[in-house]
Amino acid sequence: MKALMWTNPRQMGMTELETPLPREGEVRIRVRSVGICGSDLEGYLGHNSLRTPPLLMGHEISGVVEALGDSCKRLHEGDRVVVNPLISCGTCLSCIRGRSNLCVNRQIVGIHRPGGYAEYVTVPESCVYPIPDRLSFRSASLTEPLACALRAARRAFDSHSVPGVVVIGTGALGVLAAYVSRILGASKVILLDRNEKRIDNMKKLGFDHVIQAGSGDAVAQIRDAAGPRGVDIVIDAAGFQPTRELAVGILNAGGTVMNIGLGIDGTELPVNHLIRQEIEVKGSFCYTVQDFTDALELLSLEKIHERGWSRTEALEQGGECFASLTDGLVGESKIFLEP
Ligand SMILES: [Zn+2]
Ligand SMILES: [Zn+2]
Structure with a gap:
């Protein structure tokens, strides 16, 4: 073969x-x-x-x-x-x-x-x-990457209802996490990436808030897009020092960072800020059989394509x-x- x-x-x-x-x-x-x-x-x-x-x-x-x-x-x-x-x-x-x-x-x-x-x-x-x-x-x-994204989003949504969500990175996991966040009831989904073609694609798919990373003040643009309810969940599908810093810095008090991007391992984070703001830092790995079969159901119903x-x-x-x-x-x- x-x-x-x-x-x-x-x-x-x-x-x-x-x-x-x-x-x-x-x-x-x-x-x-x-x-x-x-x-x-x-x-x-x-x-x-x-x-x-x-x-x-x-x-x-x-x-x-x-x-x-x-x-x-x-x-x-x-x-x-x-x-x-x-x-x-x-x-x-x-x-x-x-x-x-x-x-x-x-x-x-x-x-x-x-x-x-x-x-x-x-x-x-x-x-x-x-x-x-x-x-x-x-x-x-x-099904497999969607199962990963579904598990991660679910674990982040555990602590929130109708949250404002930021997804960093529009590789496949980021795109799928954005779709799942919509399905799970996000009030807003804001996407952040560098790749202009990918940004363009996401806008064409109906995501209204797609921000170019590294262009001017991305943080101000995220705050602007998030509005008064702010950001309750950041799903970091990149996983580098600047993206992890951004995630922790942009969240509301009580917010959740969901890490799925394996960009680098060791990262410096302002832990005192996490303490005083009760910010949760979570990770998510692969999926259970239930995540997998739920992902297959979402694709079968054409909720995601x-x-x-x-x-x-x-x-x-x-x-x-x-x-x-x-x-x-x-x-x-x-x-x-x-x-
Ligand atoms: Zn995979
Ligand atoms: Zn075992």
């Missing part, structure tokens, strides 16, 4: 691999759409400690069930499906407490086992969900896509590859 293999930092190319056989309890899926994730880009650059080359990445996968291993009972050949790439053990402390996303034994398709940048992928049948006929493979492959902020390329173009995405040259927030 054809596969797009990551072989070294900044090196990725097509190769020929043996088509995998499904083992007991596994199914083989003919991949129809696979999204390029920001975490794959970090991996590609060699910045992600979990990913070591050579590796077949790709965890935002939809396709058609093509072969079934022994003891598979639920799915059939020809089923249109999406893959939940996070495989949890079900028995560790986190799993028992309902936080399967934090499973200590977790395995992620495309990190710990071969992923979907290929014609075929094999995964446990238990991680595979049928999709409705009306849902395109492209939309379905948004990929049109106007994404594009699709052949798998063979993947190497070039990774290069231009990491160079910041892409105006779309998401690229889907089709093997």
